[in-house]
Amino acid sequence: MTGGPFPFPRRATEAMLAWTGARIEHGPDPKHGAQAFDVLEPVLGGSITREGRTPDEVFGLFTDTIVPSTRPFGHPTSLSFVASAPTRAALSFDAALGAAGIFAGNWDGGAGAVHAENQALRWIVDMAGWPDSAGGVFVAGGTLGNLSALHAAREWRAARIARPDRWAILCSTEAHSSIRAVARVMDVDLIVVDAHETGRMSAQAAADRLESRVFAIVANAGATNCGAVDDIAGLADLAETHDLWLHLDGAYGLAALADPVMRPQFDGIERAHSLIVDPHKWLFAPYDSCALIYRDAAHGAAAHGQQAVYLDTVDKNHFNPSDYALHLTRRARGLPLWFSLAVHGTDAYADAIARTRQVAETIAAGITKMQGLDLLLGPQLTVILFRPTAMTEDEMIAWAEGHRRSGALLCLPTRWRGEMVFRLCIVHPETDAEWVLNILKTLTR
Ligand SMILES: Cc1ncc(COP(=O)(O)O)c(C=O)c1O
Structure with missing residues (x-):
């Protein structure tokens, strides 16, 4: 490949790969952080010109201005929000994955990648104690994972009861802000249950606020602000009694399934209908990645997927990730987790x-x-x-x-x-x- 109208010297590619290798080896600089617009604009403003600039010049903007003005979340002293800690294996592989340019929206485009991603999903499914019917997809983040799961939940519930005037989701005061955002997008109400003083929602508190228009209970499996895990077993009982969908927001916390000491906190997970966990948080993968999994993958497929004449030739007999969330085109963003798991072992x-x-x-x-x-x-x-x-x-x-x-x-x-x-x-x-x-x-x- 010559590059056609876009020539790019091999030397420039090698320089960028050398920087990438050093960065992966040494990690981020903890002194880096956001800069004001007035600092960035004189350097980055006008960086796109009609004639273009040399790769060295433009990559220099990245290494000398862009990277230093970002927060070093991957550093071990970064203990705010929910930071990240990607392994060197995952980061190295992510660079290779970018170069491979794989379309992983469907089996036709990315069969090998999709199959390997599903190995990583299977690891999570097994830790949850879910059956072979479980499955899902890696989406960009927890917000999209929650939205996709809760859309599937409403479709599932709508097939079982008469449509109420207003649908509602039940969650706790400690639910992540993305649940409120999802409710807004779906145009449904939120019933917000007071959490215990530790931030945990009890099944009794949830039962006291339950209404017939609720289609899903969202349980925190690691609330962001306080780490609380709701009474998942009690909420699973409640969901079963009232024929409701139980979704676990474990974007941060469900990584703890892998630790036998913390695992019992999630008892009852085997009866939830869907879960999310972000590998870019506590599963040592780079941004951005959220594992969205349905206990019965068919419930995800019933709610999602896109039909179009130009997609008619797509192989429908194999696993198509675009059938399980609100997206079509996607990079194989679960693969860095797969690679790191496969290299290091569970x-x-x-x-x-x-x-x-x-x-x-x-x-x-x-x-x-x-x-x-x-x-x-x-x-x-x-x-x-x-x-x-x-x-x-x-x-x-x-x-x-x-x-x-x-x-x-x-x-x-x-x-x-x-x-x-x-x-x-x-x-x-x-x-x-x-x-x-x-x-x-x-x-x-
Ligand atoms: C518990 C929880 N749920 C959902 C989210 C949203 O995830 P994302 O930022 O990946 O969209 C986050 C954090 O960001 C979270 O901590």
């Missing part, structure tokens, strides 16, 4: 997730021993909420910003029961508990 995954739990336990225990810090919650999975007793909100924000800028620690405040608190969420197996505790000591002075 035991290494179980060990790495158990290690993050132990790091969270060590940090929480250290916080309880420090005068001037109150441990409020956790670890729940690997989320910890705590508060410095003698700091104002402004001081907390300034402390967090100082440590973010220096690259020492990304530990940002959140709110818990209306009060500003610090939140840590550990997903990186190389996070060093002693390092974190030494920095937290500066909160007590």
